[in-house]
Amino acid sequence: MLLMADETFDLAGCLERVRARDQTAARELVEHLYPLVIRIVRSHLPRRVAEEDLAQDIFLKMFTRLAQYQGSVPFTHWVSRIAVTTCIDQLRAQKRRPEFRWADLSENEAEVLDNVLSDTTAETPSDSMAARELVGKLLDQLSPADRTVIQMLDLEQKSVAEISALTGWGQSMIKVRAFRARRKLQKLFQELRNQEKS
Amino acid sequence: MNPHHQQWLRLATAARQAPDDRDETAPFGFATRVAALGLLAPAAVLPRAVFEKFALRGLFAACALSAAAAAFGYSAFTSEQETEAVAGDTVTEVLAQS
Numbered sequence: 001m002l003l004m005a006d007e008t009f010d011l012a013g014c015l016e017r018v019r020a021r022d023q024t025a026a027r028e029l030v031e032h033l034y035p036l037v038i039r040i041v042r043s044h045l046p047r048r049v050a051e052e053d054l055a056q057d058i059f060l061k062m063f064t065r066l067a068q069y070q071g072s073v074p075f076t077h078w079v080s081r082i083a084v085t086t087c088i089d090q091l092r093a094q095k096r097r098p099e100f101r102w103a104d105l106s107e108n109e110a111e112v113l114d115n116v117l118s119d120t121t122a123e124t125p126s127d128s129m130a131a132r133e134l135v136g137k138l139l140d141q142l143s144p145a146d147r148t149v150i151q152m153l154d155l156e157q158k159s160v161a162e163i164s165a166l167t168g169w170g171q172s173m174i175k176v177r178a179f180r181a182r183r184k185l186q187k188l189f190q191e192l193r194n195q196e197k198s
Numbered sequence: 199m200n201p202h203h204q205q206w207l208r209l210a211t212a213a214r215q216a217p218d219d220r221d222e223t224a225p226f227g228f229a230t231r232v233a234a235l236g237l238l239a240p241a242a243v244l245p246r247a248v249f250e251k252f253a254l255r256g257l258f259a260a261c262a263l264s265a266a267a268a269a270f271g272y273s274a275f276t277s278e279q280e281t282e283a284v285a286g287d288t289v290t291e292v293l294a295q296s
Binding site for chain 1: 200202203205206207209210212213214215216217218220222223224225228229230232233234235236237239240241242
C-alpha cells in the first residue's frame, strides 16, 4: 500500500516543506507514513499500550529528529528504525512480564497448543487467530530485545541483515539473541507440556 | 532439527496465516493533531552536536593559548640563553674583573 502510494507521493518535496514548518505538509507526511508505522506498532505492541499513543510518540520523535536525517538511507527505513526502537523502549519500560500458565489460555489457544505439543505431523494448526494470540503470549515471556528479534525473524521472516538495519544491532548479536530466545521458548514449551500432563 | 524448535516454527507459521484486516489509515484528526504537535516540539539535539558546537570554540581557545604560550615562552627562553652564554664565557669574566 505504501509502495503504491510512493509512486505518486512526492516525499522529498514534502520533507522540504515540513522543514520549512509547513503544517499541511506535516499532516500529509503523517498520513502517508501512518500505514508503515501502525504495522510496526501492531507487530511489536507492548501490552497495555494504546497503538495510537505509541504511533503518536513515534511521529513526534520523527519530527523532532528531522534535522538529523541526512538522506543516507531511504526515509521510510529511517522512520521504521525510530518506530522499532520506540517499541523496544516501551517494552523495556514495562518491566513486569505476566506469568504464562496453561490454565490462563483460552479454549482455542489451549487446543492449538495441545495440537502443536502432541501432534508429531508437520501440519500447522488450523486456528490461525488463536495461534497468533498464543504466539503473542509466548513472546511476552521474552526480554524486549529477544522478542523483537524473534518477531522479525520467525513471524515477519526478515533477514538478519534487515533486522540489523532496523535495530542498529550487529548481526552476530542478533544471532545470539535469536539463539537465546529460542532456548527460552523451548523451556516454555517444556514447562507447558509438564503443566498439561499434571 | 530440535523438536521444540519445530513446534515453535509450526506455531509461528500458523500465526502468520492469521488474517489482519485492521484499518491502516490514520484515524480522523490524528494527522492534524500530530503534525501540529510535531512542529511545535523543539528539535532534538544529538550529544555529538553539542560536542561539535563546543569543539570549534575549544579549538580556537587552544590555538590562542598555544600562541600566547609560544610568544611568552620564547622571549623568556632566549633571554635565559643569553645570560647563560655570558656566564659561561671565561674571557668576558676576565675582562670584567680587570
